Amino acid sequence: MDSTSNALTHMLRLERLEDGVFLGVTDGFGTPNSYGGQLIGQALSAASQCVDGRALHSMHAYFLRPGSHAAAVEYRVNRLRDGGNFSARRVEAWQRDALLFSGICSFHTFAENLESQTVSVRDDSSPSDAPVVDIDGLSAALGRTDTPHPLTAFEVRGEPTTLGGGTCSDQHTMWFRWRGAEPVSQAEHASLFGWLSDFFLLPTALRLTGHRLLSPALQIASLDHALWMHRPFALTRWMRFDFSARVLSHSRAHASANVFDESGRLIASLAQEGVLQIRGAGDV
Numbered sequence: 001m002d003s004t005s006n007a008l009t010h011m012l013r014l015e016r017l018e019d020g021v022f023l024g025v026t027d028g029f030g031t032p033n034s035y036g037g038q039l040i041g042q043a044l045s046a047a048s049q050c051v052d053g054r055a056l057h058s059m060h061a062y063f064l065r066p067g068s069h070a071a072a073v074e075y076r077v078n079r080l081r082d083g084g085n086f087s088a089r090r091v092e093a094w095q096r097d098a099l100l101f102s103g104i105c106s107f108h109t110f111a112e113n114l115e116s117q118t119v120s121v122r123d124d125s126s127p128s129d130a131p132v133v134d135i136d137g138l139s140a141a142l143g144r145t146d147t148p149h150p151l152t153a154f155e156v157r158g159e160p161t162t163l164g165g166g167t168c169s170d171q172h173t174m175w176f177r178w179r180g181a182e183p184v185s186q187a188e189h190a191s192l193f194g195w196l197s198d199f200f201l202l203p204t205a206l207r208l209t210g211h212r213l214l215s216p217a218l219q220i221a222s223l224d225h226a227l228w229m230h231r232p233f234a235l236t237r238w239m240r241f242d243f244s245a246r247v248l249s250h251s252r253a254h255a256s257a258n259v260f261d262e263s264g265r266l267i268a269s270l271a272q273e274g275v276l277q278i279r280g281a282g283d284v
Contacts, residue, residue: 002153002179003148004148004179005153005178005179006180007153008153008192009180009188009192011025012024012042012045012188012191012192012195013045013188013191014045014046017074020050020076022042022045022074022075023072023075024038024046024072024074024075024093025072026067026068026070033066033067033069034066034067034068034069036225037196037197037199038067039063039073039100040103040195040225040227041191042075042191043061043075043093043101043103044056044091044187044190044191044194045190046077047077047089047091047105048107048185048190050089051089051186053109054107054110055108055190055229055232056106056186056229057110057229058105058227058228058229059103059104059105059106059194059225060224060225060226061101061225062101062102062224063101063221063222063223063225064102065098065099065100066100066221067093067095068096073100074093074094076091076092077090077091078090078091086106086108087107088105088107089105089107090102090103090104090105103225117265117266119266120264121240126262127157127175127177130159130174131159132157133156133157133158135151135152135156136148136149136152153180154176154177154178155175155179156176157174158175159174170204170243170244170245173241173242173243174200175240175241176196177235177236177237177238178235178236182235182236183235190229193229194227197227197270198222198225198272200243201225201257201270201272202253202255202276204243204255204257205245205248205253205254206220206253208245209276211278218276218277218279219276219277220274220275220276222272222273222274223252223272223273223275224274225271225272226271226272227268227271228269228270229267229268230266230268230269231267233261233267233268237261238261238262239267239268240262241259242258243256244256251277252274253275255271256269257269
């Protein structure tokens with residue numbers, strides 16, 4: 001496992017303070033506030049460590065306040081229910097007595113039963129057909145030049161952002177593959193996928209506007225986030241994210257992604273709403 005993969009894994013493991021309470025360090029992601037995926041990934045890590053014998057199948061969460069890179073984040077897990085096949089946990093992220101994030105996670109035994117799938121990949125392209133994403137260039141554009149960007153822990157291919165501006169299709173495909181060893185625990189698997197899941201959703205809606213991602217006039221922030229994990233899958237195999245944007249209206253954008261494995265099986269689904277507006281036209 002390379003140093004970047006090690007650093008990201010370490011950041012998501014958390015320090016256990018007491019039963020159901022964990023402390024997470026922040027990462028200088030290159031953005032003014034904490035990266036939303038950090039809160040998702042660490043929250044999933046905390047919740048997963050409070051469940052035995054079951055794996056995450058869904059999470060629904062809200063971002064309530066921006067976080068700071070200058071202080072650690074405390075995660076508090078509340079055990080809501082343990083049933084015959086499902087367990088539910090509420091997790092909250094606190095920083096300096098301010099609630100940043102609140103979500104409910106559901107865990108399942110993943111026992112095999114009925115199987116069906118109606119959604120399919122958009123085309124028959126493969127990772128080798130897509131360009132390698134210049135993470136170092138993206139990192140420099142975000143203002144991070146001192147250490148490698150955490151996203152370099154993944155191999156990334158596709159057309160990721162609208163750094164240069166100009167309108168284009170709301171639909172695009174990206175490929176991701178974890179460079180490190182396959183996670184040894186359900187908590188690690190869930191937290192790494194959760195960390196990744198927040199990365200390119202809202203910028204998908206931005207593709208409709210013609211504005212650059214890093215425009216100083218642009219305000220972009222996640223409001224809520226949902227993910228579903230339909231089948232077990234390996235992070236060390238290529239994952240295909242088919243992104244799309246449903247609507248952009250009244251300063252709010254909605255974007256989603258279907259996530260497939262290399263064989264075309266739908267392994268996860270993502271959805272997110274967020275603020276996407278020109279500053280001065282409205283407030284959060």
